[in-house]
Amino acid sequence: ADLMPIVVPEEFSRAGNRNHQGDHKPIGDDVRFSYGTAGFRDHADRLPFIVFRMGYLAALRARTVGKAIGVMITASHNPEEDNGVKIVDPKGEMLAGEWEKYATELVNATDDELPTAIRALEVQLNASSKCPHGVAVVCGRDTRASGKWLTKAVESGAALFKVPFMDKGELTTPQLHYVVRVTNEPEWGAEGETGYYENFSNYFDWLLEMMPMRAGYDNKLHLDCANGIGAKKMRLLYDRLPKNALAIEFLNENGRLNHECGADYVKIARKAPANFESVPAYERCAVFDGDADRLVYFYKKDGGEIELLDGDKIALLIAKYYKDHLSELGLDNLTFAIVQTAYANGNSSRYMTEQLGITPVFVPTGVKHLHHEALKYDVGVYFEANGHGTVTFSPKLYKELENSNSDTARRLWLMSRVINEIVGDAMADLLAVELILRHYNWSVREWAAMYEDAPSKQLKIPVDDRSLFKTTRDETRLVEPSNLQKTIDDVVGKRNKARAFVRPSGTENIVRVYAECESQTEADDLAREIETALKALTV
DSSP states (O other), X not given: OOSOOOOOOGGGSTTTOBOTTSOBOOOOTTOOOOOBTTBEEEEGGGOHHHHHHHHHHHHHHHHHHTSEEEEEXXXXXXXTTEEEEEEEOTTSOBOOHHHHHHHHHHHHSXXXXXXXXXXXXXXXXXXXXXXXXTOEEEEEEOSOTTHHHHHHHHHHHHHTTTOOEEEEEEOOHHHHHHHHHHHHOGGGSOSHHHHHHHHHHHHHHHHHTTSOOOTTXXXXXXXXXXXXXXXXXXXXXXXXXXXXXXXXXXXXOSSSTTTTOSHHHHHHHOSOOTXXXXXXXXXXXXEEOTTSOOEEEEEEOTTSOEEEEOHHHHHHHHHHHHHHHHHHHTOTXXXXXXXXXXXXXXXXXXXXXXXXXXXXEEOOSSHHHHHHHHTTSSEEEEEOTTSOEEEEEOHHHHHHHHTOOSHHHHHHHHHHXXXXXXXXXXXXXXXXXXXHHHHHTXXXXXXXXXXXXXXXXXXXXXXXXXXXXXXXXXSSSEEESHHHHHHHHHHHHTSTTOEEEEEEOSSSSEEEEEEEOSSHHHHHHHHHHHHHHHHHHHO
16 A cells, blocks of 8 residues: 555656657567566667666565665667666676566566556565665666666666665676675675775785786787777776786777677677777787677787687686696685586687696576576686676685685685676776786787687578577587487588587577587588578478
8 A cells, every 4th residue: 555656657658668869669569578698688769668667677676685786778799779778686696587587577568567567576576665774776877878868767667666766877787786786795895886996906906916027928908998888987997007007008989889899899700890900910909898798808910810819718717827726725625617608619628628627517508507507616717708707706715715824825815806706897807817917927829829719600590480499408409309400410420520509599589500610611611501401491
């Protein structure tokens, strides 16, 4: 009885949906959406009604758990005209799986069905109408023009359940995750965005003091900011670093977001971003994506092509640092894992096994699967090939390191604080990579030489019904259609050191083909053979 009546502003309804420019963009009742790893992501014109409903759901989640809940407005590496919304749980982690279902159900309700759906969900979850201290919806956004309007939609949605709203303005996605965590657990780190810079710059500075500058490592770095939020936020972090730590040239700061730049562009196009023409060959280059949660590196070769150092290379560099330090400390009692998906380059997996003595653990594609698996170990390293990843640490690891007075233990403890273990964070990951390269006195070419990527080819094939394609849990083999898997086995078996798999997209009616071989020509041919077999099957 003490709940507010459910009144949906016309501009945030399906029928009255209006974009940030005030244009009427109605969404039909038959248009369906699905909450995935990235939350909801679409053209910004279609999002206001969705974001309003997610503002309400975040408020309901906050009341249910008695904590602050985050809402991030971003479409990451997508084009500038897109946007998205995702909910962040109290510890800065992704939204709990069962709540993804509630999100999808609420968004797919018609305007007439919405009030009933809301009240039914409140009853199902036994949601309290009281709002204890600490309960809030904390919102951040990237630099997209639609962000401010969508933030208003979140605020309006949160007001449906009388939950306080905190607009944190423009943030990188990892910063929003950090702010949510420290809002709920002040002992975890310094408060707010300023606290983020203070936290990571201090640990970087303290670890830097233990790593003298040597000739092999060059502190010069060319940084592609993807024309996104990472540009201004990395500058704020950079200003707090010791002056001799890094010499960063900031590129792509104020142009069209993700256009011919950014981690996804470099990874897929395999070429340098726009505005890198004057960067000399063999100098170290780093690349953010639009919301600064992905990081890849590269350097230009003499012919203009690039050598890419993707998430697999970052994972192995960090894993080597931890493995070497743990071995030196004799901490063989700690569990250690590198978690990968089927998309990890096969040669990276071989390097782990043969050089580091670590057998990789494979999980389904998606950050939530990687993160949940990593948490099972004292040290869990995970990076997707696209550059999104981090390292998780157990209380047991920290206790072991704090019980040792050695420089080795202190270096490892400090590195574990430089890394943002809450979520993949391009800025924190960049600090970690630079410190590790300095530690080993390595150039970018020496890092790249850890192993050579096996040539690979990826294809996207449209299908009528992706649900017909079912895989094993690690997504490396098809269970259905079984005859297609037999064809894949046959064509792979005709080549040396080859592997390939087919998996359905989680969000659209396409299936993805991945093929790896000893040469690029063979990888291309293998992928096309599988494509031909797949199309023959679905005709």
